[in-house]
Amino acid sequence: MDPVKLDLPDGFKMTELGPLPEEWQVVRLGEVLEESDARVRNSLLSSVDRLPILSLTKNAGLILQSVRFDKRIATEDVSDYKVVCRGQIVYNPYVIWEGAIHILDKFEAGLVSPVYPVLSAIERVADPYFLDAWLRTPPAIMAYNRYAAGAVNRRRAIRKRDFWQIQVPLPPLPEQRAIAQVLRTVQRAKEATERVIQATRELKKSLMRHLFTYGPVPLAEADRVPLKETEIGPIPEHWEVKSLTHVATFIRDSINPSNHPDEIFDYYSIPAYQEVGGPVLEAGKKIRSQKLIVDANDVLFGKLNPRVPKVLLVAASERRKITSTEFIPLRATPRTIIAEYLYYLCWSDHIMPKAQELVSGSTPSRQRADVKAFLLLPIPLPPLSEQREIARILQAVDQKIQAEERRKQALEELFKTLLSHLMTGKIRVNHLIQENEEEIS
Numbered sequence: 317m318d319p320v321k322l323d324l325p326d327g328f329k330m331t332e333l334g335p336l337p338e339e340w341q342v343v344r345l346g347e348v349l350e351e352s353d354a355r356v357r358n359s360l361l362s363s364v365d366r367l368p369i370l371s372l373t374k375n376a377g378l379i380l381q382s383v384r385f386d387k388r389i390a391t392e393d394v395s396d397y398k399v400v401c402r403g404q405i406v407y408n409p410y411v412i413w414e415g416a417i418h419i420l421d422k423f424e425a426g427l428v429s430p431v432y433p434v435l436s437a438i439e440r441v442a443d444p445y446f447l448d449a450w451l452r453t454p455p456a457i458m459a460y461n462r463y464a465a466g467a468v469n470r471r472r473a474i475r476k477r478d479f480w481q482i483q484v485p486l487p488p489l490p491e492q493r494a495i496a497q498v499l500r501t502v503q504r505a506k507e508a509t510e511r512v513i514q515a516t517r518e519l520k521k522s523l524m525r526h527l528f529t530y531g532p533v534p535l536a537e538a539d540r541v542p543l544k545e546t547e548i549g550p551i552p553e554h555w556e557v558k559s560l561t562h563v564a565t566f567i568r569d570s571i572n573p574s575n576h577p578d579e580i581f582d583y584y585s586i587p588a589y590q591e592v593g594g595p596v597l598e599a600g601k602k603i604r605s606q607k608l609i610v611d612a613n614d615v616l617f618g619k620l621n622p623r624v625p626k627v628l629l630v631a632a633s634e635r636r637k638i639t640s641t642e643f644i645p646l647r648a649t650p651r652t653i654i655a656e657y658l659y660y661l662c663w664s665d666h667i668m669p670k671a672q673e674l675v676s677g678s679t680p681s682r683q684r685a686d687v688k689a690f691l692l693l694p695i696p697l698p699p700l701s702e703q704r705e706i707a708r709i710l711q712a713v714d715q716k717i718q719a720e721e722r723r724k725q726a727l728e729e730l731f732k733t734l735l736s737h738l739m740t741g742k743i744r745v746n747h748l749i750q751e752n753e754e755e756i757s
Contacts (some may be wrong), residue, residue, distance in 0.1 A: 340487045419448035502731045516713060558697045581599075619715070
C-alpha cells in the first residue's frame with residue numbers, strides 16, 4: 317500500500333498541489349480563465365467616455381487614479397484602453413507581487429492600461445472571486461516567481477503562456493462560490509473597519525484644530541469663546557503664547573549602553589517606531605553608540621526626516637529607557653504643561669508643519685530638524701485644567717482608533733488563516749451550499 321496515502325486524511329488525495337479533497341481537481345489557469353480584449357474604440361457602451369480610469373496598486377488593488385492622466389502610459393487618447401467590468405480579473409504582467417492581480421469589485425466598469433490583461437472566469441467552470449482569492453495565496457505567488465523573468469525583483473515579467481500554465485485547485489463550482497462568499501465577508505468587514513479608522517482619523521484632525529483654537533468646548537459653543545489674535549493665530553483670550561523652551565526641558569543626559577552589556581533597556585529608535593510604534597527591548601551589548609536617557613512621560617519628536625511625522629510619549633516601565641539621538645527628547649515642566657498635552661501639541665499644526673520647514677540636509681530622507689529653532693517654536697498654552705481636558709478628549713479618540721486597528725489586524729489574520737485552510741480543503745463550507753440551496757428552493 318502506498319505509504320503517502322496512509323498519511324492522507326479521509327476523503328483526501330495527493331495532487332501536484334499537495335493533499336486536496338477527492339472531489340477537487342487541479343487545472344491550469346488557461347482552462348478556467350479566458351482573456352477579454354474589449355477596447356474603448358470598439359465598445360458598444362454609450363457611456364464609455366465617462367468610465368473611471370483605474371490603476372493597479374499593491375495594497376489597494378484597482379483604484380481610481382487621483383489625477384486622470386498621471387501615468388507615463390496614459391495619454392489623452394484612451395481609445396486603446398481596455399474596458400473591464402465587475403467580476404473580471406486584471407493583472408500587471410510586469411510587476412510580480414501579491415497586489416499585481418485584482419478583481420474589479422468596487423466599480424461596475426472602468427478603463428485600464430492596454431498592458432493589463434483582462435480575464436474572465438469561464439462560466440459553469442469557475443467562480444471569478446474564488447480564482448481572485450487563490451491567485452493571491454503563497455502557492456500562487458511562488459508560481460509567479462518561478463515563471464517570472466527579469467533582473468529586478470519588482471520588475472520581473474511573466475509571459476502570458478506561462479501565466480496560463482499555473483496550476484490551481486478547483487473545487488466543484490458551488491463550493492468555489494461558498495469559499496468566495498466566506499472570504500469576501502471577512503474582506504468586507506476589514507474594509508468597513510478601514511473606513512471607520514479613516515473617518516476617526518479625520519475626526520481627530522478636525523478636533524485638534526478646534527481644541528487648539530477654541531479649547532475644550534462643544535462645537536456649537538465655539539462662537540461664544542472670546543478670542544485674541546496672536547503670532548500663532550487666534551486663541552482664547554485667557555491662553556498664553558510661550559515657546560517650547562519655556563515649557564519643556566531638552567534632555568541631554570546620555571549613556572553608553574554597551575557599558576551595561578547585560579542590562580535590558582526600553583530602546584526608542586526610528587526603526588523601532590516604524591516597526592512597532594514604540595520601544596523594543598534591547599540588551600546593552602547590542603547598542604553600540606551613545607544614547608539619551610529618558611523617563612516615563614517624556615515626549616520624543618523625530619528630528620530625522622520630519623516630513624514623515626514621528627512623535628512618542630515614553631511609557632512607564634521598570635526598565636531604564638533610552639532613545640536614539642534622532643529624536644528630540646522633551647520633558648514637560650511641572651505645573652506649566654502636562655506631558656499628554658505636549659504630546660498632542662507636537663502633532664498639531666502649531667508644531668509639526670513648522671518643524672518640517674526647519675530642516676537641513678541634502679536629501680529629504682537625511683534631513684534633520686534644527687533643534688535650536690525647534691525649541692523656539694511658539695505654542696498655545698491653556699490653563700492646566702484645559703490642557704488635561706484637551707488631552708482626555710484626544711486620548712479617547714486614539715483609543716477608538718487603536719481598538720479599530722486591533723480589529724483590522726485580527727480580521728487580516730483571520731483572512732490569511734481562512735484563505736490557507738479553505739484553499740486546501742482543511743476547512744469545508746459545504747453547509748453554506750446547502751443553506752443557499754434551501755433559500756433558493
